[in-house]
Amino acid sequence: MMPPDDLSSTFAALADPTRRAILARLAAGEASVSELARPFDMSLPAISKHLKVLERAGLIVRARAAQRRPCRLEAARLKDVADWIARYRRFWDASLDRLEAYLGELQGKDADHGRDN
Amino acid sequence: MMPPDDLSSTFAALADPTRRAILARLAAGEASVSELARPFDMSLPAISKHLKVLERAGLIVRARAAQRRPCRLEAARLKDVADWIARYRRFWDASLDRLEAYLGELQGKDADHGRDN
Numbered sequence: 589m590m591p592p593d594d595l596s597s598t599f600a601a602l603a604d605p606t607r608r609a610i611l612a613r614l615a616a617g618e619a620s621v622s623e624l625a626r627p628f629d630m631s632l633p634a635i636s637k638h639l640k641v642l643e644r645a646g647l648i649v650r651a652r653a654a655q656r657r658p659c660r661l662e663a664a665r666l667k668d669v670a671d672w673i674a675r676y677r678r679f680w681d682a683s684l685d686r687l688e689a690y691l692g693e694l695q696g697k698d699a700d701h702g703r704d705n
Numbered sequence: 706m707m708p709p710d711d712l713s714s715t716f717a718a719l720a721d722p723t724r725r726a727i728l729a730r731l732a733a734g735e736a737s738v739s740e741l742a743r744p745f746d747m748s749l750p751a752i753s754k755h756l757k758v759l760e761r762a763g764l765i766v767r768a769r770a771a772q773r774r775p776c777r778l779e780a781a782r783l784k785d786v787a788d789w790i791a792r793y794r795r796f797w798d799a800s801l802d803r804l805e806a807y808l809g810e811l812q813g814k815d816a817d818h819g820r821d822n
Contacts, residue, residue, distance in 0.1 A: 599716050599717070599719040600716070600720035603716035605710055611793075615792070615796070663796035663799075664797065666790060666796065666797065667797040669786070669790050670790045670791075670794070670797075672725075673790060676778075679778060679780035680784040
């Protein structure tokens with residue numbers, strides 16, 4: 589068995605639509621817990637729990653000093669995910685290449701068909 | 706509460722180093738369960754459990770007909786993750802910009818310092 593790692597905790601934190609929606613909100617600028625809770629129609633403790641998961645995964649940071657302790661998006665872990673996924677890019681690029689070749693083939697056949705008539 | 710969705714189950718499937726290692730192995734070509742089990746020093750049932758998670762998340766497909774039922778990487782869901790993460794690219798690009806500006810500043814100071822001596 590492999591030990592848990594940063595990338596695993598990042599993926600686990602992202603495996604929830606509310607947490608991804610919180611990140612999307614924070615992409616528009618920092619926000620306090622109550623500001624985050626409002627659009628989600630969730631209790632403060634429920635939002636706080638999600639924020640703790642995001643904070644432990646390094647996806648957000650919370651200001652320590654300020655009264656409202658605003659949350660801020662932290663990009664480094666998202667970049668780790670992007671770097672990981674980039675290794676597989678050739679697989680979906682290859683699928684697109686095959687689709688394009690197929691569409692090209694269909695268009696070629698259409699052109700031939702047009703010529704026959 | 707938001708209902709579970711495809712992207713959440715994809716992220717959950719990726720939140721395990723063994724499952725990510727299986728995908729990395731399948732990136733090199735299709736493999737049977739026993740071929741996958743060998744390098745991981747895991748039992749067939751343990752590997753099968755991971756494969757079921759990957760299959761349910763749409764990250765792999767298993768041949769139905771063949772005796773050895775080889776597993777194959779399926780790129781569409783990985784592309785969904787890449788598309789999701791791409792929305793945040795400007796955040797780490799911005800961090801890199803700030804880092805570059807800071808390094809540039811330091812080099813400027815070094816140059817000034819060199820001039821003073």
